[in-house]
Amino acid sequence: MSERKEILNIQGLSAGWGPMRVIHDLDLVVYAGERIGIVGLNGHGKSTLFSAIAGMTDWQRGSIKLNGKEVGGTRSQGPGRYTHLVVRQGLALMPQGDEIFTGLTVEEHLDSGAFTPAAWRDRKARKEKILEIFPPLRKLMSTPVGRLSGGERRMVSLGRGLMSDASLLLVDEPSLGLAPKIGKGVMKALMEIELGNSAMIIAEQNMALLEGQVDRVIGMHVGKLKGEASTSLAHEMKREI
Numbered sequence: 001m002s003e004r005k006e007i008l009n010i011q012g013l014s015a016g017w018g019p020m021r022v023i024h025d026l027d028l029v030v031y032a033g034e035r036i037g038i039v040g041l042n043g044h045g046k047s048t049l050f051s052a053i054a055g056m057t058d059w060q061r062g063s064i065k066l067n068g069k070e071v072g073g074t075r076s077q078g079p080g081r082y083t084h085l086v087v088r089q090g091l092a093l094m095p096q097g098d099e100i101f102t103g104l105t106v107e108e109h110l111d112s113g114a115f116t117p118a119a120w121r122d123r124k125a126r127k128e129k130i131l132e133i134f135p136p137l138r139k140l141m142s143t144p145v146g147r148l149s150g151g152e153r154r155m156v157s158l159g160r161g162l163m164s165d166a167s168l169l170l171v172d173e174p175s176l177g178l179a180p181k182i183g184k185g186v187m188k189a190l191m192e193i194e195l196g197n198s199a200m201i202i203a204e205q206n207m208a209l210l211e212g213q214v215d216r217v218i219g220m221h222v223g224k225l226k227g228e229a230s231t232s233l234a235h236e237m238k239r240e241i
């Protein structure tokens, strides 16, 4: 049997903002083809973990290997200084909320995500794939994103992340602020994406949205990963509580 390819390997990661330590000595390994949920309450460090992987925290120490290359190490030289290198190594971060440019149309937005030469050459086919994942965007391609509903904006924001040829997709609370039905629809679309040789980590506060959908659910509590379960086991555990 061939070995599973390691996309992300984090060992002994601590990271934080200013003097505050948010992530505490955290280990995590993610393999190609895996879809992982990180569940934790507000303020327990899910977004900070994503920022640390992207090299955007104020400081960090420990090892973060992305596709076998060290992108972590001790960093105190300023957040974002190495982020372009992490992105080049295969990261796409889809941040919490809608970090979008209200003046651009939906199509311009999607194009902006195809920033590598390979993704740009392939952008037509990539856009078609995204329209299959998020069909409501098809008739909105020429509409400025400032005019879209919250759910549509979220689709644009996630779609832009999917336009790059990233191998690690970090999706931060994709359902946040959306009506429950719309949030569930967005989540369903994320579950249906063919990962191939890439991997996806979804941070969520709402366990119910991940249950039975992802390969593993990991709990996050005060900056540490606590317990790990296949989603069926997580379901059993929840029933017993």
Ligand SMILES: Nc1ncnc2c1ncn2[C@@H]1O[C@H](COP(=O)(O)OP(=O)(O)OP(=O)(O)O)[C@@H](O)[C@H]1O
Pocket: 017, 022, 040, 041, 042, 043, 044, 045, 046, 047, 048, 049, 096, 173, 205
């Ligand atoms: N950019 C930042 N600058 C300074 N402090 C931050 C920043 N981002 C997060 N924090 C702080 O780090 C701690 C962990 O927050 P974080 O956003 O990582 O948690 P979370 O689990 O993602 O919660 P949420 O669901 O609210 O995003 C909090 O005390 C928060 O105030």
